[in-house]
Amino acid sequence: AQTVTQSQPEMSVQEAETVTLSCTYDTSESNYYLFWYKQPPSRQMILVIRQEAYKQQNATENRFSVNFQKAAKSFSLKISDSQLGDTAMYFCAFMIGGTSYGKLTFGQGTILTVHP
Amino acid sequence: DAGVIQSPRHEVTEMGQEVTLRCKPISGHNSLFWYRQTMMRGLELLIYFNNNVPIDDSGMPEDRFSAKMPNASFSTLKIQPSEPRDSAVYFCASTGVAGNTIYFGEGSWLTVV
Numbered sequence: 001a002q003t004v005t006q007s008q009p010e011m012s013v014q015e016a017e018t019v020t021l022s023c024t025y026d027t028s029e030s031n032y033y034l035f036w037y038k039q040p041p042s043r044q045m046i047l048v049i050r051q052e053a054y055k056q057q058n059a060t061e062n063r064f065s066v067n068f069q070k071a072a073k074s075f076s077l078k079i080s081d082s083q084l085g086d087t088a089m090y091f092c093a094f095m096i097g098g099t100s101y102g103k104l105t106f107g108q109g110t111i112l113t114v115h116p
Numbered sequence: 117d118a119g120v121i122q123s124p125r126h127e128v129t130e131m132g133q134e135v136t137l138r139c140k141p142i143s144g145h146n147s148l149f150w151y152r153q154t155m156m157r158g159l160e161l162l163i164y165f166n167n168n169v170p171i172d173d174s175g176m177p178e179d180r181f182s183a184k185m186p187n188a189s190f191s192t193l194k195i196q197p198s199e200p201r202d203s204a205v206y207f208c209a210s211t212g213v214a215g216n217t218i219y220f221g222e223g224s225w226l227t228v229v
Contacts, residue, residue: 035218037220042222043153043205043222043223043225044222044223045207045223046220047217047218047219050216052216095216095218097215097216102147102149102164102209102211102218103149103161103164103172104151104159104161104218106158106160108158
Protein backbone atom coordinates (compact mmCIF):
# COMPACT_ATOMS: atom_id res chain seq x y z
CA ALA A 1 0.00 0.00 0.00
CA GLN A 2 1.04 3.54 -0.67
CA THR A 3 1.48 6.08 2.09
CA VAL A 4 1.91 9.84 1.98
CA THR A 5 3.29 11.77 4.93
CA GLN A 6 3.21 15.50 5.53
CA SER A 7 5.22 16.14 8.65
CA GLN A 8 4.33 19.81 9.07
CA PRO A 9 0.82 20.24 10.48
CA GLU A 10 1.08 24.02 10.30
CA MET A 11 3.33 26.57 8.63
CA SER A 12 3.31 30.33 8.48
CA VAL A 13 5.05 32.85 6.26
CA GLN A 14 5.12 36.57 5.74
CA GLU A 15 3.61 38.00 2.62
CA ALA A 16 6.09 38.14 -0.31
CA GLU A 17 8.41 35.59 1.27
CA THR A 18 9.07 32.00 0.22
CA VAL A 19 7.87 28.89 2.01
CA THR A 20 8.45 25.18 1.42
CA LEU A 21 5.99 22.46 2.38
CA SER A 22 7.33 18.94 2.82
CA CYS A 23 5.93 15.63 1.64
CA THR A 24 7.33 12.12 1.61
CA TYR A 25 5.76 9.02 0.18
CA ASP A 26 6.33 5.32 0.11
CA THR A 27 5.67 3.05 -2.84
CA SER A 28 7.14 0.17 -4.78
CA GLU A 29 5.52 1.33 -8.01
CA SER A 30 7.50 2.86 -10.84
CA ASN A 31 4.64 4.51 -12.75
CA TYR A 32 3.01 7.14 -10.58
CA TYR A 33 2.05 10.77 -10.26
CA LEU A 34 2.33 13.24 -7.42
CA PHE A 35 0.11 16.24 -6.80
CA TRP A 36 -0.31 19.20 -4.54
CA TYR A 37 -3.86 20.34 -3.90
CA LYS A 38 -4.91 23.54 -2.16
CA GLN A 39 -8.00 23.65 0.02
CA PRO A 40 -9.03 27.17 1.09
CA PRO A 41 -11.67 27.75 3.78
CA SER A 42 -14.36 27.27 1.13
CA ARG A 43 -13.31 23.58 1.17
CA GLN A 44 -12.88 23.41 -2.60
CA MET A 45 -10.00 21.17 -3.71
CA ILE A 46 -7.86 23.06 -6.21
CA LEU A 47 -5.06 21.40 -8.15
CA VAL A 48 -1.86 23.37 -7.68
CA ILE A 49 0.74 21.28 -9.48
CA ARG A 50 1.37 17.80 -10.88
CA GLN A 51 4.56 15.79 -11.30
CA GLU A 52 4.99 12.65 -13.35
CA ALA A 53 7.45 10.23 -11.76
CA TYR A 54 9.15 9.47 -15.07
CA LYS A 55 10.06 13.12 -15.56
CA GLN A 56 13.27 14.26 -13.97
CA GLN A 57 12.51 17.92 -14.47
CA ASN A 58 10.71 19.55 -11.57
CA ALA A 59 7.24 20.89 -12.36
CA THR A 60 6.56 24.61 -12.06
CA GLU A 61 3.36 26.65 -12.22
CA ASN A 62 3.95 30.37 -11.87
CA ARG A 63 4.89 30.97 -8.20
CA PHE A 64 4.61 27.27 -7.36
CA SER A 65 7.38 24.76 -7.95
CA VAL A 66 8.28 21.33 -6.65
CA ASN A 67 11.48 19.64 -5.63
CA PHE A 68 10.99 16.02 -6.67
CA GLN A 69 13.62 13.69 -5.25
CA LYS A 70 12.64 10.28 -6.57
CA ALA A 71 15.30 8.24 -4.81
CA ALA A 72 14.47 9.86 -1.50
CA LYS A 73 10.74 9.66 -2.22
CA SER A 74 10.37 13.31 -1.41
CA PHE A 75 8.08 15.84 -3.08
CA SER A 76 8.18 19.32 -1.57
CA LEU A 77 6.23 22.37 -2.69
CA LYS A 78 7.84 25.79 -2.82
CA ILE A 79 5.65 28.87 -2.90
CA SER A 80 7.49 32.02 -3.91
CA ASP A 81 6.29 35.58 -3.32
CA SER A 82 3.59 34.33 -0.96
CA GLN A 83 0.24 36.08 -1.16
CA LEU A 84 -2.58 36.36 1.35
CA GLY A 85 -4.72 34.25 -0.98
CA ASP A 86 -2.30 31.36 -0.55
CA THR A 87 -3.62 30.84 2.97
CA ALA A 88 -5.14 27.35 2.87
CA MET A 89 -4.67 23.71 3.73
CA TYR A 90 -2.28 22.02 1.30
CA PHE A 91 -2.48 18.32 0.56
CA CYS A 92 0.17 16.18 -1.06
CA ALA A 93 -1.31 13.28 -3.01
CA PHE A 94 -0.05 10.16 -4.79
CA MET A 95 -1.58 8.22 -7.64
CA ILE A 96 -0.46 5.05 -9.37
CA GLY A 97 -0.59 5.30 -13.14
CA GLY A 98 -2.39 2.92 -15.46
CA THR A 99 -5.53 1.19 -14.23
CA SER A 100 -5.47 3.07 -10.92
CA TYR A 101 -5.96 6.49 -12.48
CA GLY A 102 -7.89 8.76 -10.16
CA LYS A 103 -7.30 6.74 -6.99
CA LEU A 104 -5.53 9.33 -4.93
CA THR A 105 -3.84 8.71 -1.60
CA PHE A 106 -3.62 11.92 0.39
CA GLY A 107 -1.33 13.12 3.13
CA GLN A 108 -2.69 14.60 6.32
CA GLY A 109 -2.38 18.16 5.09
CA THR A 110 -0.43 21.27 6.09
CA ILE A 111 -2.21 24.43 7.15
CA LEU A 112 -0.41 27.41 5.64
CA THR A 113 -1.06 30.90 6.94
CA VAL A 114 0.29 33.91 5.08
CA HIS A 115 0.64 36.98 7.31
CA PRO A 116 0.51 40.54 5.98
CA ASP B 117 -15.53 25.02 -19.45
CA ALA B 118 -17.73 24.06 -16.52
CA GLY B 119 -16.00 22.10 -13.82
CA VAL B 120 -17.36 19.24 -11.76
CA ILE B 121 -20.72 20.33 -10.40
CA GLN B 122 -22.06 19.05 -7.12
CA SER B 123 -25.32 19.61 -5.31
CA PRO B 124 -26.33 20.40 -2.70
CA ARG B 125 -23.43 22.47 -1.39
CA HIS B 126 -24.68 22.21 2.14
CA GLU B 127 -27.22 19.91 3.72
CA VAL B 128 -28.37 19.50 7.27
CA THR B 129 -30.55 16.50 7.94
CA GLU B 130 -31.83 14.51 10.87
CA MET B 131 -30.53 11.10 11.76
CA GLY B 132 -32.42 8.38 9.95
CA GLN B 133 -33.26 10.47 6.91
CA GLU B 134 -32.19 9.61 3.39
CA VAL B 135 -29.55 11.84 1.84
CA THR B 136 -28.81 12.05 -1.87
CA LEU B 137 -25.76 13.86 -3.18
CA ARG B 138 -25.47 14.63 -6.87
CA CYS B 139 -22.62 15.12 -9.26
CA LYS B 140 -22.15 16.16 -12.86
CA PRO B 141 -18.62 15.40 -14.11
CA ILE B 142 -16.74 17.47 -16.61
CA SER B 143 -18.06 16.83 -20.10
CA GLY B 144 -15.99 14.21 -21.89
CA HIS B 145 -14.52 12.74 -18.73
CA ASN B 146 -15.05 9.01 -18.46
CA SER B 147 -14.04 8.34 -14.86
CA LEU B 148 -15.85 9.61 -11.79
CA PHE B 149 -14.86 9.38 -8.15
CA TRP B 150 -16.56 9.98 -4.81
CA TYR B 151 -14.29 11.01 -1.94
CA ARG B 152 -15.13 11.80 1.66
CA GLN B 153 -13.25 14.16 3.95
CA THR B 154 -13.48 13.94 7.74
CA MET B 155 -11.32 15.24 10.53
CA MET B 156 -10.59 11.74 11.76
CA ARG B 157 -9.83 9.98 8.48
CA GLY B 158 -8.83 12.79 6.15
CA LEU B 159 -9.63 12.33 2.47
CA GLU B 160 -10.60 8.83 1.42
CA LEU B 161 -11.91 7.31 -1.79
CA LEU B 162 -15.36 5.78 -1.47
CA ILE B 163 -16.06 4.50 -4.99
CA TYR B 164 -15.13 5.12 -8.57
CA PHE B 165 -16.74 4.56 -11.94
CA ASN B 166 -15.21 4.10 -15.34
CA ASN B 167 -17.50 4.54 -18.34
CA ASN B 168 -20.48 4.53 -15.94
CA VAL B 169 -19.53 1.15 -14.48
CA PRO B 170 -18.56 0.86 -10.80
CA ILE B 171 -14.99 -0.41 -10.70
CA ASP B 172 -14.00 -0.28 -7.06
CA ASP B 173 -16.40 0.29 -4.16
CA SER B 174 -14.12 -1.07 -1.46
CA GLY B 175 -14.07 2.32 0.23
CA MET B 176 -17.82 2.46 0.77
CA PRO B 177 -18.14 2.30 4.54
CA GLU B 178 -21.24 0.12 4.82
CA ASP B 179 -24.47 -0.94 3.18
CA ARG B 180 -26.13 2.32 4.08
CA PHE B 181 -24.08 3.91 1.31
CA SER B 182 -24.84 3.37 -2.36
CA ALA B 183 -23.75 5.09 -5.55
CA LYS B 184 -25.04 5.05 -9.09
CA MET B 185 -24.02 6.47 -12.42
CA PRO B 186 -26.94 6.05 -14.82
CA ASN B 187 -25.23 7.99 -17.61
CA ALA B 188 -21.99 9.74 -18.44
CA SER B 189 -23.13 13.08 -17.07
CA PHE B 190 -24.71 12.21 -13.74
CA SER B 191 -23.94 10.31 -10.55
CA THR B 192 -25.54 10.06 -7.13
CA LEU B 193 -24.28 9.04 -3.72
CA LYS B 194 -27.04 8.00 -1.38
CA ILE B 195 -26.97 7.43 2.36
CA GLN B 196 -29.96 5.64 3.86
CA PRO B 197 -30.45 5.87 6.78
CA SER B 198 -28.06 8.67 7.65
CA GLU B 199 -26.17 8.79 10.96
CA PRO B 200 -24.30 11.61 12.73
CA ARG B 201 -20.95 9.93 11.94
CA ASP B 202 -21.70 10.42 8.25
CA SER B 203 -21.20 14.16 8.71
CA ALA B 204 -18.40 15.10 6.33
CA VAL B 205 -17.57 16.88 3.12
CA TYR B 206 -18.26 14.65 0.14
CA PHE B 207 -16.33 15.38 -3.02
CA CYS B 208 -17.01 14.24 -6.52
CA ALA B 209 -14.10 14.24 -8.96
CA SER B 210 -13.60 13.29 -12.57
CA THR B 211 -10.83 12.62 -15.04
CA GLY B 212 -10.56 11.99 -18.74
CA VAL B 213 -9.06 9.17 -20.77
CA ALA B 214 -5.51 10.30 -20.03
CA GLY B 215 -6.39 9.97 -16.39
CA ASN B 216 -3.46 11.86 -15.00
CA THR B 217 -5.25 14.94 -13.70
CA ILE B 218 -8.20 14.69 -11.35
CA TYR B 219 -10.58 17.61 -11.02
CA PHE B 220 -12.70 18.03 -7.93
CA GLY B 221 -16.09 19.60 -7.44
CA GLU B 222 -16.68 22.13 -4.69
CA GLY B 223 -17.93 19.45 -2.33
CA SER B 224 -21.18 18.77 -0.50
CA TRP B 225 -21.00 19.59 3.19
CA LEU B 226 -23.28 17.16 5.02
CA THR B 227 -24.29 17.53 8.63
CA VAL B 228 -26.44 14.83 10.24
CA VAL B 229 -27.94 15.85 13.57
